[in-house]
Amino acid sequence: QKEVEQDPGPLSVPEGAIVSLNCTYSNSAFQYFMWYRQYSRKGPELLMYTYSSGNKEDGRFTAQVDKSSKYISLFIRDSQPSDSATYLCAMSARIIQGAQKLVFGQGTRLTINP
Amino acid sequence: DAGITQSPRHKVTETGTPVTLRCHQTENHRYMYWYRQDPGHGLRLIHYSYGVKDTDKGEVSDGYSVSRSKTEDFLLTLESATSSQTSVYFCAISESKQVTYGYTFGSGTRLTVV
Numbered sequence: 001q002k003e004v005e006q007d008p009g010p011l012s013v014p015e016g017a018i019v020s021l022n023c024t025y026s027n028s029a030f031q032y033f034m035w036y037r038q039y040s041r042k043g044p045e046l047l048m049y050t051y052s053s054g055n056k057e058d059g060r061f062t063a064q065v066d067k068s069s070k071y072i073s074l075f076i077r078d079s080q081p082s083d084s085a086t087y088l089c090a091m092s093a094r095i096i097q098g099a100q101k102l103v104f105g106q107g108t109r110l111t112i113n114p
Numbered sequence: 115d116a117g118i119t120q121s122p123r124h125k126v127t128e129t130g131t132p133v134t135l136r137c138h139q140t141e142n143h144r145y146m147y148w149y150r151q152d153p154g155h156g157l158r159l160i161h162y163s164y165g166v167k168d169t170d171k172g173e174v175s176d177g178y179s180v181s182r183s184k185t186e187d188f189l190l191t192l193e194s195a196t197s198s199q200t201s202v203y204f205c206a207i208s209e210s211k212q213v214t215y216g217y218t219f220g221s222g223t224r225l226t227v228v
Contacts, residue, residue, distance in 0.1 A: 008154070034216060043204055043219030044157070088156060097164040099145050099208075101172065102217060104157040 003027050006089055006105025015114050019076040023089035023105045026070065030091035031100070033065050035074045038086045038107065047087075048074070079112045086110070117141040120205050120220035127227055133192040135223050137205030139185075145208040146188040147217065148172075148180065150201040157204065163188055195227045 006023045013019055021035075032051055036044035048063045050056045050072075056063045064073040072091075076083055089105040118139045127133050137146060148160040149172075159172030161180040169180050177199060179191045192199055202224050206217035 004156075006156070036216075041222075043206075043221050045219070046216030049216060095162070096170055097168070099162060099164045101147070101159050101162065102157075103159075106154060106156040
């Protein structure tokens with residue numbers, strides 16, 4: 001069983017819709033929870049990160065973490081065609097010498113249709 | 115991607131040949147990572163480095179070795195390439211022991227083993 005599970009989609013919605021992306025995880029030791037956005041043929045880029053349970057908002061994006069259920073979500077309001085990308089959840093775990101590794105979900109491919 | 119470059123961007127190689135991918139950073143970050151990205155698996159950690167000449171294995175390290183003789187360069191070597199190593203390889207850097215600022219990823223190397 002994978003430590004992090006994410007529905008790969010693809011997900012296609014009309015412009016202006018609210019998008020909900022979700023991940024579940026099994027490792028209680030995960031400390032930070034992140035969302036990355038990856039455009040085609042590019043490297044992932046950090047979109048948002050959270051540490052504690054609850055919500056964190058940044059413009060049209062809201063990240064939600066529920067540690068008791070081991071469930072995280074990303075909501076996109078007023079979705080735009082430029083939001084079309086693959087969204088990856090990621091969670092951090094401690095490794096040697098204070099470094100932390102990121103464990104990624106499979107990524108959800110999102111298309112926003114004009 | 116500012117501060118991190120990967121080379122080559124594309125490579126086709128034959129089964130059984132050694133291949134070396136290079137990651138170069140200009141950010142003077144301590145931590146560097148190699149990930150591979152495959153459909154259905156997301157990003158998986160191959161090896162990481164926590165300083166010059168300090169490296170360790172990730173979850174999918176078999177068939178790969180790494181070296182870091184300078185802060186700015188992290189090399190990934192496929193000892194004897196196999197078709198299962200056809201993938202997109204990403205290098206990432208991080209600036210501190212915590213991941214609150216996330217990783218910065220390179221643009222990737224698309225490797226095809228024929």
